[in-house]
Amino acid sequence: MTKLICLDAGHGGKDSGAVGYGLREADVVLKLAELVNQHLGAYSCVTTMTRNKNTSAGYPSGREGLHKRIAYANAKNADFFLSLHCNAGKGSGFESYVAQPAPTRTKRIQKIINDNVLDFLKGYGVKAHGNPEKVDIQAARGRIAVVRDTKMSAVLLECLFIDNPTENKLLKDSQFLDGLAKAITAGVASSLGLEKR
Numbered sequence: 392m393t394k395l396i397c398l399d400a401g402h403g404g405k406d407s408g409a410v411g412y413g414l415r416e417a418d419v420v421l422k423l424a425e426l427v428n429q430h431l432g433a434y435s436c437v438t439t440m441t442r443n444k445n446t447s448a449g450y451p452s453g454r455e456g457l458h459k460r461i462a463y464a465n466a467k468n469a470d471f472f473l474s475l476h477c478n479a480g481k482g483s484g485f486e487s488y489v490a491q492p493a494p495t496r497t498k499r500i501q502k503i504i505n506d507n508v509l510d511f512l513k514g515y516g517v518k519a520h521g522n523p524e525k526v527d528i529q530a531a532r533g534r535i536a537v538v539r540d541t542k543m544s545a546v547l548l549e550c551l552f553i554d555n556p557t558e559n560k561l562l563k564d565s566q567f568l569d570g571l572a573k574a575i576t577a578g579v580a581s582s583l584g585l586e587k588r
């Protein structure tokens with residue numbers, strides 16, 4: 392069975408997400424999602440995106456937007472949901488979230504994506520923020536609704552800190568972003584057992 396992967400670029404439209412040094416999270420994660428989508432084209436799978444342009448028409452900001460994304464993925468009956476975000480708040484590094492509790496399959500997918508991304512980030516001196524296998528222990532928080540309320544395995548990635556000057560520079564670097572997208576794609580492909588076309 393061909394697997395359907397739903398890519399969710401966080402925020403969008405009126406909701407810029409976190410901002411830092413002139414960079415908007417909504418724009419970074421949309422670029423990243425488009426690159427992941429492109430790289431997944433090398434594998435036998437089908438992809439869909441909760442948004443593919445920075446508009447608030449389909450996916451307004453705030454809770455309503457989150458519910459629409461969740462309803463979209465559930466209605467599509469996707470096999471896997473991947474939400475892409477950047478962090479903020481004077482920290483550094485990469486982290487991923489799954490719901491709490493999460494099925495073993497989901498945790499396994501999370502670990503494989505995590506390992507792939509951290510391996511790539513090593514080359515840039517970027518490490519895991521906190522515990523690399525951290526699971527979401529604050530599932531009630533709105534921003535994690537996308538991993539809590541989606542019916543399929545779902546993982547949310549916090550890709551570096553947009554307000555950290557060093558990491559902000561990386562997020563502005565299109566070569567870095569493409570490398571990150573490749574690492575995420577390799578993790579998704581490996582964890583879901585996707586075959587090369």
Ligand SMILES: [Zn+2]
Binds near residue numbers: 409
């Ligand atoms: Zn975000």
